[in-house]
Amino acid sequence: MEEIYFRKGSSTKISGIIKSFWQIDNKESISIVREKIIPDGYPELIFHYGDYYKTNINGVWQTQGLYLIAGQIKNHFFLENTGESKIFGIKFQPWGLSELFKIEMSGLTDKVIEIPDKVLDTLKPVKEISVGSLSFDEKVTKIENWFIEFFSDLDLKSFKGQKAVELIIENKGKAELKNIQSEVGISERSLERYFKSKIGLSPKYYSRIIRFSHIFKLVQSNETDWSDIIFITGYYDQSHFIKNFKEFTGEDPSIYSFFEKNLANFFLKK
Structure with a gap:
């Protein structure tokens, strides 16, 4: 076991x-x-x-x-x-x-x-x-x-780019990047450069991952139906939601085993 x-x-x-x-x-x-x-x-x-x-x-x-x-x-x-x-x-x-x-x-x-x-x-x-x-x-x-x-021996600084990442996570990947740039006070080019170097993905793609991962927490709550989940996570419509889900998992959400005990579900729900 x-x-x-x-x-x-x-x-x-x-x-x-x-x-x-x-x-x-x-x-x-x-x-x-x-x-x-x-x-x-x-x-x-x-x-x-x-x-x-x-x-x-x-x-x-x-x-x-x-x-x-x-x-x-x-x-x-x-x-x-x-x-x-x-x-x-x-x-x-x-x-x-x-x-x-x-x-x-x-x-x-x-x-x-x-x-x-x-x-x-x-x-x-x-x-x-x-x-x-x-x-x-x-x-x-x-x-x-x-x-x-x-x-204690390191000089760890909090950059504007880091604050932008925090806001993306805080907003479950739904916030408009232009609004985040404005709130943080960072240009689009500087944000792209920060993400490439410090994160390894573009801000847009990272936002997609964070928004996608929120699906699993909502499903786990067992209190929300699919139409609500699509709305809460900020997808345009059902086809947009399904397309993104399949891109990340290779499966349709209707057949994905959300409650199976596996590593993917364990980490996405944490």
């Missing part, structure tokens, strides 16, 4: 960089499972302490490394375990990895790659905690403390 643990960052000192922590721990039986991963708008660091995984992002299956960095993805992809699943993950705010490690995020779009050696050297204490034998909550507490100390 596979158990999935999740916890939002509990320290306000790191909430501007780290969104949440998660862990998959395979118990008892081991079976090969193919999972679909759907865009949610947040990059991650992933530490495997079980067997390797395989991914299919661009039509080719590849075996992953054990210590990974995942950038923004534009469409769904597939992954498959090769044996025992034991994974610890850190989900960052959209700008988090770029701010911490000066990573050009456009180079990570639609990629899950091994953590660069220089970054992994810096993260050695985090890696050792992540793959160790502590409980999930103990790992999170120790890693939070490490990042708090790490942050």
Whole structure:
């Protein structure tokens, strides 16, 4: 049986960089499972302490490394375990990895790659905690403390572009970008440049992902019908909604299994 643990960052000192922590721990039986991963708008660091995984992002299956960095993805992809699943993950705010490690995020779009050696050297204490034998909550507490100390030596600034990202998320991807630019005081060109470097997607595409991900939270509430969901999430009409849903998931919303226990549903509802 596979158990999935999740916890939002509990320290306000790191909430501007780290969104949440998660862990998959395979118990008892081991079976090969193919999972679909759907865009949610947040990059991650992933530490495997079980067997390797395989991914299919661009039509080719590849075996992953054990210590990974995942950038923004534009469409769904597939992954498959090769044996025992034991994974610890850190989900960052959209700008988090770029701010911490000066990573050009456009180079990570639609990629899950091994953590660069220089970054992994810096993260050695985090890696050792992540793959160790502590409980999930103990790992999170120790890693939070490490990042708090790490942050104290960094000059982390809040840019206008970051505020724009926050407003997109706050408005569930529905706000007009021109209105956000006006509120933040940033030009269209500067916003595009910020998103390319710090996020890895255009502002428009990122807004689409955030709006799309809100669907899952509404469906989970079980109090809203489809016509209300289409209206609340700001789609023009049903055909527009279905077209976007199929682009991100590869499936029609009428047949998608929203309540199936899988990784895509777990992360999109968190």
